[in-house]
Amino acid sequence: MNKTVLKSMEIIRLFFDEESLTLLQIMNKTDLPKTSAYRMAESLLELGFLEKDKNGAYRLGLIFLVLGNLVAERLDIRSITLPYMQRLRKETGEAVNLVIRDGEEAVYIEKVDTQESVRVFTQIGRRAPLYGGACPRVLLSFIEPEEQEQLLQSFDIVPYANGTPKDKDDVRRLIEETRKKGWSISHSELENYSSAIAAPIFNHKGDVVAGxxxxxxxxxxxxxxxxxxxxxxxxxxxxxxxxxIGADKSES
Structure with missing residues (x-):
């Protein structure tokens, strides 16, 4: 394992028990030379993992609050959504998937399989491009326009199946349709002869957090x-x- 990463993690772990630490205290607790301790602490500071108080001591950065909320939110989504997924399977007979965004991709984090003999199999942990397939597309369609366009510019459109969007203008058209309707439908976009209908899930702030x-x-x-x-x-x-999700978050 990378020694620099391990030592950086060792520094971060110090703050599990301490609210703030000076550079000298970090040195003493990690046995790092002053130069190394300073370089790592300042790198963590620059990345937002640490911040300094008015006395120059280090403490955990607010990025951990953001990351912690994201992890909790995503775990909450799985437990809250599963009963609805099971009910949808019972009412429609079709498989039900739950996806979240991870950078430029969608990740499937929960599923309820159909009991039909002819089915489309999806594995938990599977990744898909945000531009392809109804469920990934709802994640792309309901983010802020500026971020949406940045993502579009970064995409290299790959033809996964016969119905995959042909180019970025095609994706933009589908995004506009999805936003107007509030849902998305796809046919043979990620796999031939498979279809999906998807809807977005929003948190208490109105941000799309899942599909x-x-x-x-x-x-x-x-x-x-x-x-x-x-x-x-x-x-x-x-x-x-x-x-x-909104009710849970507003009460916390």
Whole structure:
């Protein structure tokens, strides 16, 4: 393992028990030479992992508050969402997936498989580009326009399947449609002959934090009446999950 990373982590761990530490105290507790201790502490300071108080002592930076909230929020989403996912599977017969954003990708963090013999299999931990597939796309569609455009500029559009968006203008069109409707649908975007309908989940601040989708073979997602029924059930579930997350956060 990288020694610099290990020593940096050793410094951070000191603050699990101490609110603030001077450079001398860090040196004494880690047995690091003054130059090394200073260089690591200042690097952690620059990255936001540490900050200095008015006396020049180091303490944990606010980035840990942000990271802690993100971890708690994502864990909360899984436990809160699972009952809704199970109900959706029962009501629609289709598989249900839950995704969150990780940088330029969507990550599947929970699923409830269909009991149908013909199905689309999704593995927890799977990653997908934000521009492809209904569920990843809702994560992209409801972030701030400036960040959205930065992501679009960074994308290298790869044709995963027959229906993958062809270029960035195609993605922009789909984003606009998704924002207007409040949900997204895809056919053969990540895998041929598979379809998905997805809706966004928002936190108490109105930020999109996850996407929930119904997934199955494309042949079962072509009947307009059936699709509309699934959209209604899915968007209602997404609203209830968002409200649950918002209520939990406002009380904490």
């Amino acid at each position: 929930i989708s119904l997934v199955g073979p494309e042949v079962r997602f072509r009947d307009e009446v059936h699709v509309q029924e699934m959209i209604t059930k899915l968007t209602e579930a997404a609203k209830h999950i968002s409200a649950a």
